Amino acid sequence: MTPFSARVASARDARPDATRSVTRGARRYLRACGFSVICEAPLPNGCRADLVALASDGVLRIVEVKSSYADFRADLKWPRYREYCDRFYFAIPVDLDPAPFPPDAGLILADAHGAMQLRDAPVFPLAPARRRAMLLRFASLAADRYCALAFGDELAN
Template sequence: MKNDLASFNWVAAAADVVPDAAVQNGTRPDLTLAITRGASRLLTDMGFALVPEFTLPNGRRADLAGLSRKGRIVIVEVKSCREDFTADAKWPSYLEYCDQFYFATDTRFPAGLLPEGEGRIVADAYGGAIIADAEVRTLAGSRRKAMTLSFARQAAFRLTV
């Protein structure tokens, strides 16, 4: 599930997507959107169906949730800057609802802030690369069934609204 970061020429350009002056309330909205788009493109290329802003059973919303052809569930939390990461302590509550968890950042994000064992995707608006594999947690069958049903329902409701 790992991609070679060196094979992506666009990664070096990701540092200039949004100037530091664009930081608003601890986040960079344009950069967040670009990272989300790139991570989405990567996961789609890997065969995942995606639902952005996926509501979990605990009421939290994951930035991206992916469902593989084999039913594996991946959650991605997008972080645009240090302040975005340090102000948000809810990501551990996502772990019980996925087989793998990734942070998606740009190239300038200080990787030392991220906890060990969780995956990292580096992305910009054009694509992404997995540069740290996520720990594999296997969901219990009943949790997987409930999450898959929730995934299907949330995706279907977005098509009908």
């Protein structure tokens, strides 16, 4: 392997680790704040949210994890997540400059051990019918995943 291809392979291998670390830290932060959290949740529009967090009052947050600027620039679907949550956030590594991320989205800085909220997201309340549909989706997905873990049910998502 040439030195250039070794650097490319190294950067490619590091990205999943960075994404995993940011996801873990953001999830731990949300849980510490009292949210119930589901990872990799399919949405009705065919997208898949990295994290969906449910507060005790029924408020839904979606957190999109971005491990690099290239990851952010390549993803054109994140605006479609906003229609399924009350608040939308990006979670990024602590060493990434937050300036390029849209100011109308919340921002969470995270590593594998935890996170902190840098910027709160504006509230765009879901319509009652959409909220009900998302709460049912959240509950169903959580129940299916619980059964898969507890009973080895291979039919669960």
